[in-house]
Amino acid sequence: LQQVPLFQDLTAAELETISPLFVERKYKKGTILFFEGDAGDEFFLIQSGVVKIYRIDNSKEIILSLFREGDYFGEMAMLHKGNPRSATAETLEATSAYTLVRAEFQQFMERSPKLCLRLLEVTAERLRRANEQIYDLTFLDVRSRAVKTIVRLADEHGVRKPNGTLVDVKLTHQQLANMIGTVRESVTKVLQELQEEHILSIDKKQILVRNIDALRAMI
Numbered sequence: 001l002q003q004v005p006l007f008q009d010l011t012a013a014e015l016e017t018i019s020p021l022f023v024e025r026k027y028k029k030g031t032i033l034f035f036e037g038d039a040g041d042e043f044f045l046i047q048s049g050v051v052k053i054y055r056i057d058n059s060k061e062i063i064l065s066l067f068r069e070g071d072y073f074g075e076m077a078m079l080h081k082g083n084p085r086s087a088t089a090e091t092l093e094a095t096s097a098y099t100l101v102r103a104e105f106q107q108f109m110e111r112s113p114k115l116c117l118r119l120l121e122v123t124a125e126r127l128r129r130a131n132e133q134i135y136d137l138t139f140l141d142v143r144s145r146a147v148k149t150i151v152r153l154a155d156e157h158g159v160r161k162p163n164g165t166l167v168d169v170k171l172t173h174q175q176l177a178n179m180i181g182t183v184r185e186s187v188t189k190v191l192q193e194l195q196e197e198h199i200l201s202i203d204k205k206q207i208l209v210r211n212i213d214a215l216r217a218m219i
């Protein structure tokens with residue numbers, strides 16, 4: 001747990017107190033961890049894998065965030081007793097997570113100001129990002145939103161390769177559309193254009209950004 005950013009400021013003694021409280025769970029790809037509206041009594045910290053946080057309306061879906069190793073989620077329903085889950089969480093790959101029940105999470109927060117500060121920091125960052133999403137969805141066209149989403153994916157999930165930055169999550173055009181807030185056909189068109197411009201290439205559902213500077217210059 002020491003490697004997890006959320007716990008980076010904790011002392012060895014503090015870490016020793018919380019480590020045994022976590023229960024390790026393994027989930028197959030495509031497992032729903034909880035639904036929007038459920039009562040929430042668990043906090044999740046990802047050890048490996050990818051989790052999609054989304055909201056759904058009839059058959060339309062908007063992906064709010066993708067989380068990976070070291071990221072956590074499910075804190076909102078825990079911090080506010082009356083609130084149900086604000087979104088649905090589903091694994092995009094086989095995922096292993098450490099889970100913590102409400103009573104223990106709260107107990108630990110009460111004991112550790114450092115942990116509270118770190119949680120606030122992450123919450124502020126997520127709010128900033130959500131504001132960005134509101135702005136993008138309100139003011140930007142589909143191509144600009146697609147470009148911004150790919151830059152974000154490269155920044156948050158990118159692995160450096162000799163020929164560019166590989167987005168380390170497999171995403172279908174439909175899933176990308178659900179992140180951008182558009183239809184699949186529009187994503188296919190933009191990706192085609194960006195490939196023709198030699199800015200990126202796609203192999204086995206993974207995006208390789210070949211020219212991140214050119215992509216950034218577009219937004």
Ligand code: CMP
Nearest residue numbers: 053064065073074075076077085086087
């Ligand atoms: P909770 O409401 O308990 O369950 C859904 C979780 O998804 C929520 O806690 C947060 O951890 C996470 N979440 C919800 N909305 C966002 C968002 N806009 N950006 C990042 N994470 C979110």
